[in-house]
Structure formats: structure tokens, C-alpha cells
Amino acid sequence: MKSLLIKDTTKEERxxxxxESLGNIEGGCDGCAPGILEMYQPYIDGKMELRECxxxxxxxxxxxxxxxxxxxxxxxx
Numbered sequence: 001m002k003s004l005l006i007k008d009t010t011k012e013e014r015x016x017x018x019x020e021s022l023g024n025i026e027g028g029c030d031g032c033a034p035g036i037l038e039m040y041q042p043y044i045d046g047k048m049e050l051r052e053c054x055x056x057x058x059x060x061x062x063x064x065x066x067x068x069x070x071x072x073x074x075x076x077x
Contacts, residue, residue: 006046014044 002008004017018040039057042048048056 004050006043006049011044011046014046017050018044 006014009017018037022036040050040053043050043053
């Protein structure tokens with residue numbers, strides 16, 4: 001698999017990577033496509049790596065729960 005890093009790709013390749021990863025978002029779109037595409041624009045523009053775009057999205061996601069419930073895994077914050 002070829003590297004997805006900005007330093008190893010051209011803008012056109014990054015556009016193709018995002019388009020291929022998202023698949024046919026036009027087909028069942030409920031109006032969310034512009035937001036999803038916008039999320040990856042910094043990667044396409046060479047400003048943020050894919051990993052950073054995904055991390056930024058997760059940081060701003062609100063699940064509606066105060067804290068996740070953990071049952072028996074022993075994980076302590």
C-alpha cells in the first residue's frame with residue numbers, strides 16, 4: 001500500500017484518496033456530504049494529515065452521554 005502522507009502524495013492523489021475512501025456519498029445523501037467533504041479539505045490542501053483530520057473530528061463529536069459506561073474491563077482514567 002502506498003503512503004497516504006502529505007509528503008508522499010500530490011493534491012490530486014489526496015483528492016482521489018478521499019473520494020475513494022468515502023465511496024458514492026451522492027447516492028444515499030441526506031445533506032451531510034458537504035460536511036464530510038469539508039472535514040478532509042485540510043488533508044487535500046496539504047495542511048493536515050488524514051490522522052489529524054480524523055482526530056479533530058472525534059474531538060468535536062458529542063455523544064450526548066456524560067461519560068461512557070465501562071463494564072469490567074479494568075480501564076481506569
